[in-house]
Amino acid sequence: MSTPDPIEAYLKELRRRLRWRRGGRRMAEELEDHLRELAGDDQHRGLGPAEARRIAVAQVGPPSAVVRRRRYIRPLAAAAAIGVIAVVATGLFAIHGDHRAPTGALPPKLVSREMVALREVNSMYHRRATLAEATRFVNFPLYRPEDALGSDSTIAAVWESHPGGPEVTLLYTSALLVTVQRWHPRTGTPIAGLTKLAKEFRSSGGGFEWIAGSPAAMVPSGPPVPILGYGTPLDQFGQPASVWMVKNGIFITIQRWGPHTLPGAIAAARCLRAVPLTGGI
Amino acid sequence: MRSEALKGHLDMLLLAMLEESPAHGYLIARRLEQASAGVFELAEGTMYPALHRLERRGMVSTETIVVDGRRRRVYTLTDAGREALLGEITEWRRFSMGVARTIEAIG
Numbered sequence: 001m002s003t004p005d006p007i008e009a010y011l012k013e014l015r016r017r018l019r020w021r022r023g024g025r026r027m028a029e030e031l032e033d034h035l036r037e038l039a040g041d042d043q044h045r046g047l048g049p050a051e052a053r054r055i056a057v058a059q060v061g062p063p064s065a066v067v068r069r070r071r072y073i074r075p076l077a078a079a080a081a082i083g084v085i086a087v088v089a090t091g092l093f094a095i096h097g098d099h100r101a102p103t104g105a106l107p108p109k110l111v112s113r114e115m116v117a118l119r120e121v122n123s124m125y126h127r128r129a130t131l132a133e134a135t136r137f138v139n140f141p142l143y144r145p146e147d148a149l150g151s152d153s154t155i156a157a158v159w160e161s162h163p164g165g166p167e168v169t170l171l172y173t174s175a176l177l178v179t180v181q182r183w184h185p186r187t188g189t190p191i192a193g194l195t196k197l198a199k200e201f202r203s204s205g206g207g208f209e210w211i212a213g214s215p216a217a218m219v220p221s222g223p224p225v226p227i228l229g230y231g232t233p234l235d236q237f238g239q240p241a242s243v244w245m246v247k248n249g250i251f252i253t254i255q256r257w258g259p260h261t262l263p264g265a266i267a268a269a270r271c272l273r274a275v276p277l278t279g280g281i
Numbered sequence: 282m283r284s285e286a287l288k289g290h291l292d293m294l295l296l297a298m299l300e301e302s303p304a305h306g307y308l309i310a311r312r313l314e315q316a317s318a319g320v321f322e323l324a325e326g327t328m329y330p331a332l333h334r335l336e337r338r339g340m341v342s343t344e345t346i347v348v349d350g351r352r353r354r355v356y357t358l359t360d361a362g363r364e365a366l367l368g369e370i371t372e373w374r375r376f377s378m379g380v381a382r383t384i385e386a387i388g
Contacts, residue, residue, distance in 0.1 A: 066324075
């Protein structure tokens, strides 16, 4: 008498427990894929087929545990909920219209550990602020990349500081760090300062150009550096690529983190055209 | 770490495993095993209900592909998932730092 295949036995029991359940078939499919891949890998490591299957089943855990962890949606309740949501959503759409921004290739995102590091390192130098506070502080519409970069949008953190002049820094989940200020120690007159800065970085791919009628210096990204949070090394990641530009008398630094950084920073800088930077800080 | 201790953190860990790139369940489990150096004793099957819950909440999206004749779901972190992960990590760091300081204070 042959021993039953443990994976087949497992799946049979799982399907029995999941029958009539919404999503049960999908769950069984995913677990079958998982079990077969697990057993296959163990066989490649030298286990016999039967042993590999037995270990795979043990590693996945009993069907009862899988079913217990699942909160199944009852079909009728789900249909009712979807109906309610659809009615509400239709109403909201009618009121607010479609605010989705134009689609297009979006720049890369920061990974979360970088976001956390950036948040913490900025918190050490700046005072955390709300977006409303920052808006009052700078007294002009804050740069919002979602206006031109689709869903590249959410402001993750806002800081204020006074490093010789008022300054607001915005961290977006889109990997942009935008600093707006009216004073900067290195620039002097905007064009002279920016061209000087561009010369410094020309050998490594930097440069000077006019972006949407505004002088701008490009600074390429640098090698990874340790970022400290509360005195503890959090991570290492590259210096961001930056576009330093002066627009309407306001000094704006756009830093782009992650791969392909300089094109992303330049693209973001071009988007400033869409934003009416009126008044001043 | 026993699976009970993982309750409440599993969602964050699963989202974190998807940050690098999209992955199917098996690969997520292997990443988790590698990243945690085997600290978590997780029945891997229990990961799927959590993944489905994350999908319902819009934290991950899925795509079905066929491999070796089997249907395979590949999970991708959404913008909302990335946001949630960022918040969870920040909260966790604050919490764990508080616990560490408390333990240090009592010697």
